[in-house]
Amino acid sequence: MIKLFKVKEKQRELAENASGGAPVKKQSAGELRLHKDISELNLPKSCTISFPNGKDDLMNFEVVIRPDDGFYLGGTFLFSFQVSPIYPHEAPKVKSKTKVYHPNIDLEGNVCLNILREDWKPVLNINTVIYGLYHLFTEPNYEDPLNHDAAAVLRENPKMFESNVRRAMAGGYVGQTFFPRCM
Amino acid sequence: MADTTTSVPPSRSRDLDKLLLRPGNLVGPRFEPGTELRDDLQTFAKVLVVGAGGLGCELLKDLALSGFKNLEVIDMDRIEVTNLNRQFLFRLEDVGKPKAEVAAKRVMERISGVHIVPHFCRIEDKDIDFYNDFSIIALGLDSVEARSYINTVACSFLEYDSDDTPREETIKPMVDGGTEGFKGHARVILPGITPCFECTIWLFPPQVKFPLCTLAETPRTAAHCIEYAHLIKWDEVHHGEPFDPDNPEHMKWVYNEAVKRAELFGIPGVTYSFTQGVVKNIIPAIASTNAIISAACALETLKIATECSKTLSNYLTYNGSEGLHTKVAEFERDKECLVCGPGIRIELDPSITLQKFMDLLEEHPKLRLSKASITHRGKNLYMQAPPVLEEMTRSNLSLSLFNLMGKLPNDVVHVNGITSKNDQKTTCLRKLRVVFKGVDGVTDMDTAGGA
Numbered sequence: 001m002i003k004l005f006k007v008k009e010k011q012r013e014l015a016e017n018a019s020g021g022a023p024v025k026k027q028s029a030g031e032l033r034l035h036k037d038i039s040e041l042n043l044p045k046s047c048t049i050s051f052p053n054g055k056d057d058l059m060n061f062e063v064v065i066r067p068d069d070g071f072y073l074g075g076t077f078l079f080s081f082q083v084s085p086i087y088p089h090e091a092p093k094v095k096s097k098t099k100v101y102h103p104n105i106d107l108e109g110n111v112c113l114n115i116l117r118e119d120w121k122p123v124l125n126i127n128t129v130i131y132g133l134y135h136l137f138t139e140p141n142y143e144d145p146l147n148h149d150a151a152a153v154l155r156e157n158p159k160m161f162e163s164n165v166r167r168a169m170a171g172g173y174v175g176q177t178f179f180p181r182c183m
Numbered sequence: 184m185a186d187t188t189t190s191v192p193p194s195r196s197r198d199l200d201k202l203l204l205r206p207g208n209l210v211g212p213r214f215e216p217g218t219e220l221r222d223d224l225q226t227f228a229k230v231l232v233v234g235a236g237g238l239g240c241e242l243l244k245d246l247a248l249s250g251f252k253n254l255e256v257i258d259m260d261r262i263e264v265t266n267l268n269r270q271f272l273f274r275l276e277d278v279g280k281p282k283a284e285v286a287a288k289r290v291m292e293r294i295s296g297v298h299i300v301p302h303f304c305r306i307e308d309k310d311i312d313f314y315n316d317f318s319i320i321a322l323g324l325d326s327v328e329a330r331s332y333i334n335t336v337a338c339s340f341l342e343y344d345s346d347d348t349p350r351e352e353t354i355k356p357m358v359d360g361g362t363e364g365f366k367g368h369a370r371v372i373l374p375g376i377t378p379c380f381e382c383t384i385w386l387f388p389p390q391v392k393f394p395l396c397t398l399a400e401t402p403r404t405a406a407h408c409i410e411y412a413h414l415i416k417w418d419e420v421h422h423g424e425p426f427d428p429d430n431p432e433h434m435k436w437v438y439n440e441a442v443k444r445a446e447l448f449g450i451p452g453v454t455y456s457f458t459q460g461v462v463k464n465i466i467p468a469i470a471s472t473n474a475i476i477s478a479a480c481a482l483e484t485l486k487i488a489t490e491c492s493k494t495l496s497n498y499l500t501y502n503g504s505e506g507l508h509t510k511v512a513e514f515e516r517d518k519e520c521l522v523c524g525p526g527i528r529i530e531l532d533p534s535i536t537l538q539k540f541m542d543l544l545e546e547h548p549k550l551r552l553s554k555a556s557i558t559h560r561g562k563n564l565y566m567q568a569p570p571v572l573e574e575m576t577r578s579n580l581s582l583s584l585f586n587l588m589g590k591l592p593n594d595v596v597h598v599n600g601i602t603s604k605n606d607q608k609t610t611c612l613r614k615l616r617v618v619f620k621g622v623d624g625v626t627d628m629d630t631a632g633g634a
Contacts, residue, residue: 002220002488003213004352005227005318026339027561027597028331029381029521036599036612039556041569048571055563055575086328089384091392108418110395117392122385144396146415 030087034058037126047130059083062097063130067137071162074183075100075169079111079133081126091120092129098182101168103140103151107177111136112146149175199250202491211490220489225252225296228488231317232256233306233333235282237468238323238360240272241477243290246321247297249485254290255317257302257309258283260429265456269470306332315340315355319484322359323477327387330359334372334380338523341374343616347525349375356487360480362472365503369479369495370514371487377497378514379523390464405445405452409461412440428463437462475501519613526595526614533585533619537564540584544598550613555600559588567600585619592622 027035038058041049046068051061063079078097084090094116096109104112113132115124145151154161164174171181203221207214214220230251232242235258243256260282262273272289273282283301291299302309306329314320314336324330337355344350357372359380372379397403398411417426417437427433438458445453459465479499486494499509518524527549531540537557544552557564564579564587566572579587588594599612 001213001318001356001490002223002227005229005488006223008318008352009227026335026522026595027558028335029384030331031561032521032558032597032612035556035558035563035597036610038572039566039568039599040610043569049569050571055566055572056561058563084328086331086384089327089387090390104396106399106415108415108422110415110418112394112396112399114394118394120389120392144394146396146399148400 028085030083030085030089031059034083034087034126040125041127041130043127043130044134047134049130059085063133065130065134065137067134070138071140071165072102072137072169075137076182077137081129083126088122088124091116091124092126094129094133099179100182101147101150101165101174101177101179102136103142103145103147103154104136106146110146112144114144196248196250202485203250203489207492209492211493214490216491221250224250224485224489228318229253229255229316230484231314231320232323233320233329234258234323234325235270235286235301236260236266236323236325237269237470237473238362238477238480239282240270240286241473242321242323242360242480243286243299244272244294245477245481246484247290247294247299249481251484251488252297254287254297255300255302256283256287257304257306258286259303259305269468269473271470311336311339317355319487320355320357321480321484322357323480324359324361327384330380331384333357335522337372338374338379338381341523343375343525343528345528345618347528349525358480358483358487360476362468362476363466365469365472367472367476367501368498369476369483369501370498371483371494372497373487374523375525378516379520381522382517382520383514402444402448402450405441405450405457406461408444408448408450408453409437409441409458411444412437413462416440416444428459434459434462472501472503521597521612521614524614526616528616528618530618530620531584533583533622535584536581537584537587538580541565541580544600550602552598552600552602552611552613555598557596557598559594559596564596584617585622588617591619593618 035058043049046066048064049061051057053060059082061081063081065077065079067073067075076098077100080095080097082093094111096105096111099107111133113136115129115132140154142151142155150161153164168174168179169181169183172179203224204216204218206216228251230246230253232239232246232254235243235256239256239258243254246254258281262277262280262282262285264278267273267275272286277285281301281303283303287299287301291297320333320337322330322333334357337357340353340355342350342353354373354375359370359372361368371377393407393410395414398407399415402408402411413426438455441453441458445451483494486492496510497513499507501507516523529547541555544550544555554567555565556567563572563576565576588596594617596615596617597612598615599610601608602611
């Protein structure tokens, strides 16, 4: 290809100030795939999505879940999503922004959802992740605990777990931990 | 053989002369042996080495010794003590200095006549034009992200003719090397001709991720203890302060916490270097693997530039003592690759509105695409869902597509929607090369990059 390089070098010297249509950095394949995921979202009424940085930044967004069933009925829970340029090779990073008394969500907002970590597959999408999160509220499970205390209470005394959840959502202490109101 | 080179002044490298001054059976169609070729290689070939680590050091040295005189190197890292065993251009007194700068200086000191420009920055910090200046880009990287980024950049220079053949002068060849312990690969990427990185990204195994609850509740291995400290404990203690894997104090903190955790659960094996390995996803690098892979990459670079022999078709994998395989089965291009593929060419009247354009997609014989969402250069022109984005983009429907696309005579848009295949409705994502009729007169040259 050396002849080509030679020709191009000459062209460059000639056209140093000519071109106006210079190439621009294109969207990554990850951004395009995310665009597809977002434009095909089909969320239940209890979940809404918003884009704090406007309509052209899809890589960072927020999801609000208002469970319509179960222990967490009446609560409002905010999650932040961060999507990498090599999505879907890598799962989106999801954090809970609402402090919640939940066996599978710790007080720092880490979420134990298998499809966000060990079971992520590129065929999954944003819709499946949001459904997965929704599912955590309708069916919290004590077998994969991130909040050890909450999991123990749910396992041993579901009635007490329920009243703890109500107290936390209304804004109050469960044990030593204060939970801001989220109803 | 003795007489072939007597009539011309020998260069520093006899071996290079054997390749460049003599005819051969495996040469490319445009190969013309002689001193002009040797000189042109020095004058006109400009190679960028991405990464100045284990592979990068080898690559710079190998390319400089293979007749390339114009080299540049880009790397964002500074030299660490642990690099010195294999990144042979660096000395103890260089610790803390930028890798790119020291590597360039050392190679220039040892190999006269070679000019190397270092760039101490992130690959994303450079304008796309920076990358267009090089004849060939050689990659000595260690992450999928960085490869994917450079690949997208290199493919964005690619242009296709109106009959979907790639325009040769817009092809930016890449040579990609990679090593993991005793294993490695070398690969030639000619965007538009051979599969690009994105065509075969599925080849990379997914990263191992432990369930968070295992880390929090039932750690069984040293790696579990380290990831607990890194992913859970760090946030608990350092509210909001992001963990920086390149900050030794952060790493020390994670190590200490991991040790405590390991003691609590009676788990052996947490060391500082293992902590670094787990957190940064490092696989031990072996100097000789780097040397072998780099040699293969440098040779491919020379072959692409001079056509003195056929290039790899289109990769080799090296498996340490088990041997090597190449020419087994070629990687194949993804015909619908969003990054390097031609996409579908559509000629449009500049007066068309976005809504009309979407109607046209439904009727287009190659597309039959309904419920289209459309994006152009990172701007969402129309989104079918979710409702909040549909509302924000709805007003675009009555606007002119030509104006929405910044009045460019031709450019790439991406659309996704629903199409029918054998009476089955499926969703799809397509790249379109939009050409506006009668604008600017350059209708036969469309940018293809697009992804």
